[in-house]
Structure formats: C-alpha cells, structure tokens
Amino acid sequence: MSCIPRLTIMLRACGYRMTSQRHAILQALHDGGHLSPAQIYQRVESTGMTEATVYRTLEFLAENGILLVADRGNGHLAYELSGESHHHIICRTCGAQMEVDPALLAPAISQMESETGYHLNAGHLTFFGLCPLCKQKPQERA
Amino acid sequence: MSCIPRLTIMLRACGYRMTSQRHAILQALHDGGHLSPAQIYQRVESTGMTEATVYRTLEFLAENGILLVADRGNGHLAYELSGESHHHIICRTCGAQMEVDPALLAPAISQMESETGYHLNAGHLTFFGLCPLCKQKPQERA
DNA sequence: TTCCTTATTGATAAAATTATCAATAAGGAA
DNA sequence: TTCCTTATTGATAATTTTATCAATAAGGAA
Known part of the structure; x- marks a missing residue:
C-alpha cells in the first residue's frame, strides 16, 4: 500500500513502468505474504x-529485487x-516451518563477502532438517 | 559408481528398490555434477x-536425501x-558463479540449531549478489 | 492536453512438469 | 529356482510454465 509510490519511482528511474497489473x-x-504463482493468480x-x-x-x-x-x-x-528479510527452516518429515532471524547469518555472510569479494544481498534462504519432535520419534515413512 | 551398492542397501532397508532407471x-x-531435469533426460x-x-x-x-x-x-x-556438500554464489548481473566452502556456514548453522531445536542437514544453498567486477561497473541493464 | 515511443499486456501456441492407472519387474519367501 | 507381493515404470492426459507476436497503454515531450 504505502510502498507502491516508492516502487513506481524506482521502476521509472530504470525505464520501466508501473502498471495496474504490477500494482495488483x-x-x-x-x-x-508468501504466495505461489497459482495463489497470486487466484487473487x-x-x-x-x-x-x-x-x-x-x-x-x-524478482529480477529487480522487489520480490x-x-x-x-x-x-x-x-x-x-x-x-522483511527472513529465512525458513522446514522439517523434512512433518513439514513444520519456522522463521529464522537473518541476523543469525550476518556473521557468516560478511565472512563470505570478505573471502569471495562478492557483495551479497540476502535473499530468502530455506534450510531443511528435523524439527524437535521428529528428531525424537523413530523416523516414520512419509 | 562405487556408491551404488551402498545406496542399494540403504533403499532396500526402507522398503524401496534399486532399479535400472534409478541407477542410470x-x-x-x-x-x-550439477544437472537440470532436461539435461539428465538427455543423458x-x-x-x-x-x-x-x-x-x-x-x-x-531428493526426498530421501540422496540428491x-x-x-x-x-x-x-x-x-x-x-x-559433496557446498554452496553457490551467483552474480545477479553477469551470472558468474562460484563455490562456497560449507565450513563458512557451520557456526551460523550450529547457532541456528541451538536456538531453534531443529537438527539441520545442510542442503545446497544459493546466495545472490554482485561479483567483484559488477560491483564496480555502473549497474547496466540486463 | 495531444502525440509518440516503446515497455507491457493478452492471446495463443509450445514446452515443461505433474497426476492417473494399468502393466511390469524387484526382491523376499518357499 | 519359482511364486507372490507390491514398488516402480510407461503411456497418457492434465496442469503448469514459458515463448511469440501483434495490440495496448504508460509516461515523457511538445
């Protein structure tokens, strides 16, 4: 809502246009929040x-860093x-998800930057593993 | 080549089967190494x-952690x-890629584990950013 | 405002990915 | 080895995603 005007200006500065479709x-x-292409199309x-x-x-x-x-x-x-940068952990067994504070990765990222010379802009990372519950249970077949 | 027998046993232990297709x-x-579904199909x-x-x-x-x-x-x-666990950085501008040693992320991952209670098995992560060259050049349009 | 350039869209076809279900074959048991 | 159970595959259709190209409309200039 409040960020549309800002994005409009950003796009125009690159020679792009804000259209009703992009707005929607x-x-x-x-x-x-988090939506798949199909969910977005529905809306x-x-x-x-x-x-x-x-x-x-x-x-x-996405190419322009807006998504x-x-x-x-x-x-x-x-x-x-x-x-609203953040990351996710998904449990491989039960599918439970939880958010991860991006600050946790900040040290690793700055170290990667200094070692590789790249400038990293944090995307959305997904980690996979076992949640506390599934860690205990005998691994049952999916 | 040498790991097929080991995987065969692993699959059988779960009630799955090693087939000629999976083998191929x-x-x-x-x-x-790194292949898309289409590239694999070609081969x-x-x-x-x-x-x-x-x-x-x-x-x-992939579900069974083999890929x-x-x-x-x-x-x-x-x-x-x-x-052969490793991660990648891809330059958003020129597409250049480089590998990242997973050891760099180890501290962050163990911290995430202790904070969330999840057990993480490192997948293959992809980071995006700007390579040293594109970092300097005035950002040219793709 | 009106005109003009061209980025963007819709319509359509093509390609990639997934779902369904009967036929096949892996591998344990006898 | 032969038989049996059932996981897996092939064939096919359905769905999702991408490519093509003419028609539209955003937005700068006059």
Whole structure:
C-alpha cells in the first residue's frame, strides 16, 4: 500500500513502468505474504489479468529485487515482498516451518563477502532438517 | 559408481528398490555434477526411460536425501549428488558463479540449531549478489 | 492536453512438469 | 529356482510454465 509510490519511482528511474497489473500483484503479496504463482493468480484473476502476465511479472519483480523467491521444498517456488528479510527452516518429515532471524547469518555472510569479494544481498534462504519432535520419534515413512 | 551398492542397501532397508532407471540417473549425476531435469533426460534417453520417470525419480531421490536440490536463480531447479556438500554464489548481473566452502556456514548453522531445536542437514544453498567486477561497473541493464 | 515511443499486456501456441492407472519387474519367501 | 507381493515404470492426459507476436497503454515531450 504505502510502498507502491516508492516502487513506481524506482521502476521509472530504470525505464520501466508501473502498471495496474504490477500494482495488483504487489498488493496481493502485501496482503498475502508468501504466495505461489497459482495463489497470486487466484487473487488477481478478477482484474482479467492473464496467467502469463502473472508469471512474467513475478520474474520481472524478482529480477529487480522487489520480490524474493523461496524454495518451498516441494519443487515449487513461492514469492514474497523483499524488505522483511527472513529465512525458513522446514522439517523434512512433518513439514513444520519456522522463521529464522537473518541476523543469525550476518556473521557468516560478511565472512563470505570478505573471502569471495562478492557483495551479497540476502535473499530468502530455506534450510531443511528435523524439527524437535521428529528428531525424537523413530523416523516414520512419509 | 562405487556408491551404488551402498545406496542399494540403504533403499532396500526402507522398503524401496534399486532399479535400472534409478541407477542410470545416479550415474548421470555422478558424471555430470550439477544437472537440470532436461539435461539428465538427455543423458538417459537412450535407455528408453520416460521423462515422467526422470522427474519422479529425481523427486524420490531428493526426498530421501540422496540428491540435493539447488535453486539456479532462473526459476528452475538443478540436482546433484549429496555428499559433496557446498554452496553457490551467483552474480545477479553477469551470472558468474562460484563455490562456497560449507565450513563458512557451520557456526551460523550450529547457532541456528541451538536456538531453534531443529537438527539441520545442510542442503545446497544459493546466495545472490554482485561479483567483484559488477560491483564496480555502473549497474547496466540486463 | 495531444502525440509518440516503446515497455507491457493478452492471446495463443509450445514446452515443461505433474497426476492417473494399468502393466511390469524387484526382491523376499518357499 | 519359482511364486507372490507390491514398488516402480510407461503411456497418457492434465496442469503448469514459458515463448511469440501483434495490440495496448504508460509516461515523457511538445
């Protein structure tokens, strides 16, 4: 909501344009948080937007750092507004998720930067493992 | 090559089976390293295997921790044998890649484990940023 | 405002990925 | 070895994602 004008200016500065479609998708992500392409399409379908446009727009916004892409662990990707940076841990057995404070990775990232010479902009990382409960239980088949 | 018998035993212990298709895909990844589903299919096509089987097998092997999935940054996923754990940095501008020693993340991971109670098994993480060259150049449009 | 350039979209087709289900074959038991 | 159970595959259809290209509309200039 309040960030649309700022993004509009940012896009124009690069020669891009703010369209009603991009606006609607950003709004959907603002309201919905973590969403898959299909979920986003559901929320903007009423505007008459095409699915192709949804995919194109998501790719465009992600390339420009406005959205973050996260691996959901099921082979599919989810999108979210960047800015509220955080990471996820997903339990391989029961699927439980929890957020991880990005500050935890800050030291490792700055060390990587000094060793590689790259400048890293933290994306959304997904870690996989076993949650406290599944760690105890005898590993039952999925 | 040398790890197939070990994996066969591991699978059987879980009630799964080692098939010629799984064998061929593991061999392709052993030879090829990082491969997309399409690249893998090319390498095993001569066996008469179906594309559906390739996707199914990759998902199966990844679920069982035999393969790691990595986000290639283009919205698609790549697969590799787990075991040779490492991470990647990809430059957002020119696409340059470099490997990162997983030891760099070890402290952060153990801290995450103690704070969350999860047991993490390191997957293949992909970090995005700017390589030393692109960091200097005025950001040119892709 | 009106005009103009061109980034963006919709429509459509193509390609990639997943789901369904009967036929096959892995591997344990006898 | 032969038989049996059932995990796995192939064939096929359905769904998701991407590519192509002409039509539209954002937004700068006059």
